[in-house]
Amino acid sequence: MTKIIVSYCLKPQVTKEEYEKYFRKEKYSLVTSFPSVKSFELNKVVNVMEGEKTADYMGILEIESLEAYQKDRETEKFLAR
Amino acid sequence: MTKIIVSYCLKPQVTKEEYEKYFRKEKYSLVTSFPSVKSFELNKVVNVMEGEKTADYMGILEIESLEAYQKDRETEKFLAR
Numbered sequence: 001m002t003k004i005i006v007s008y009c010l011k012p013q014v015t016k017e018e019y020e021k022y023f024r025k026e027k028y029s030l031v032t033s034f035p036s037v038k039s040f041e042l043n044k045v046v047n048v049m050e051g052e053k054t055a056d057y058m059g060i061l062e063i064e065s066l067e068a069y070q071k072d073r074e075t076e077k078f079l080a081r
Numbered sequence: 082m083t084k085i086i087v088s089y090c091l092k093p094q095v096t097k098e099e100y101e102k103y104f105r106k107e108k109y110s111l112v113t114s115f116p117s118v119k120s121f122e123l124n125k126v127v128n129v130m131e132g133e134k135t136a137d138y139m140g141i142l143e144i145e146s147l148e149a150y151q152k153d154r155e156t157e158k159f160l161a162r
Contacts, residue, residue, distance in 0.1 A: 003124055005086065005139050043084055047147060058086050060141070066128060 002063050007055035008042075016044070016056065030076070036068035037061055083144050088136035089123075097125070097137065111157070117149035118142055 010019055023042055031040045039062045045055050063069040091100055104123055112121045120143045126136050144150040 003139075004130070005124070005141075043086070049085070058084075 002065055004059075004061040004063060004066075004069070006059040006061070008057040008059060009054070010056045019057070031061070034069065034072035034076070036064045036072045038063065083146055085140075085142040085144060085147075085150070087140040087142070089138040089140060090135070091137045100138070112142070115150065115153035115157070117145045117153045119144065 008019075010016065020042075028040060028042075031037055039060075041060050043058045043060065045053060045058060061069075089100075091097065101123075109121060109123075112118055120141075122141050124139045124141065126134065126139060142150075
């Protein structure tokens with residue numbers, strides 16, 4: 001199994017509410033529409049146990065393979081042109 | 082559900098084989114013996130899509146609550162004294 005772990009840092013002008021709404025309404029359905037993506041979850045960072053906070057959210061994607069995922073992303077970019 | 086996402090950077094003198102052996106033989110069974118821990122997985126970092134590589138492994142723990150987990154860790158420290 002391959003996972004992608006992504007750190008998301010919000011831009012100062014974006015609130016958590018706005019980001020979560022965008023995630024629910026757009027990002028989640030787009031990403032999970034990729035055939036290579038088995039699951040996608042967004043975790044809110046509420047606590048940092050060591051070091052400095054470097055992310056507002058951590059995304060975890062389970063994917064079939066990196067090659068398949070990158071191909072899906074390329075297709076998406078192409079279709080959105 | 083609460084998750085802990087941990088970055089592990091190996092010391093230069095430790096090989097991946099040694100770390101994985103230690104993880105399998107000691108760390109995994111210790112951590113999953115904590116009542117607060119539902120699951121613990123170790124992911125090897127094989128690719129960095131953006132930025133620099135900052136970890137050799139990423140651990141993902143599913144825990145009941147941070148409070149319960151910290152209590153389990155304190156108990157472990159006490160018992161190991």
